Amino acid sequence: MAEKEMTGSKDGEKHTGYTGAKFGMWFFLMTELIFFGGLFLLYSVYRSTYAADFHIAALDENIVIGSVNTVILITSSFTMALSISAVRKGDNRLSAWLQAGTIAMGCVFLVNKYFEWGDKIGRGIYPNSTLMMQKKKGEMLFYSLYYVMTGIHALHVIIGIGVIGAMLLLTRSGAINSGSFVKLENTGLYWHFVDMVWIYLFPLFYLVT
């Protein structure tokens, strides 16, 4: 590893180390983990304090949309992982298609989220609405956490779609290839992380009532 990665680390040259790039991504993901961890901590403390209210509020969640979105996101993670193996085996064409599929599934996830939020907002359930202000404190907290946590998660999905889109162009142009694929790998790490956050959001908001 040393020889090859040391080249390019001189002043004024581009840093191209594989290990460095990957660790950089992982360190970023660890800060993301702590960031989401704080929100999960908030959720669990309020849940234990207002157990009954959380129970009532969670009954309102649509398990079908939640489950469908879980399957979509897991499948998109699967195609993302496949796209990296494809590039490494030299099949850029297949990889590009798999990345396009990942983007498409990310978009479907967001469309479902749009309908889900739209339905709630249509029924007057949104922060500071008249209906919300009449609800119990725990229910208000549940919906607030629901909007903040799924909202920030959705923002991550949007960013992920953008980055995969850029990778798709690089894969098609050949800038990402079987010899240089760390950008795609790091994008994959990000996408899988976003999937992992959803793996926890799904049971906490939709299932555990």
Add this chain to the structure above:
Amino acid sequence: MEDARSHITGYKTYAYIWACLLLLTGLTVTVAKINFTGFSVLICLVIASIKALLVLMFFMHVRYEGAFLKGVILLTIFTLTAMIGLTFSDVWYR
């Protein structure tokens, strides 16, 4: 680190992991419908953690990474657990 860089996970391995993740999703939905009262939360979180571990180990390739990266990840998870644990020691025994 050489391992992580040279190891290419086969399509089949990913397919198995994908199938496992879908099965576990089905399982967690089924479990949530049966009411185990107090245990429901715990069971759902255990299933979610198994799923997260599968994603981490295979999709995110951690299984083939070196000890340093594994250590950093463990340390972060430990920090998060400590944060949550210490907060709850306050919430529960206040």
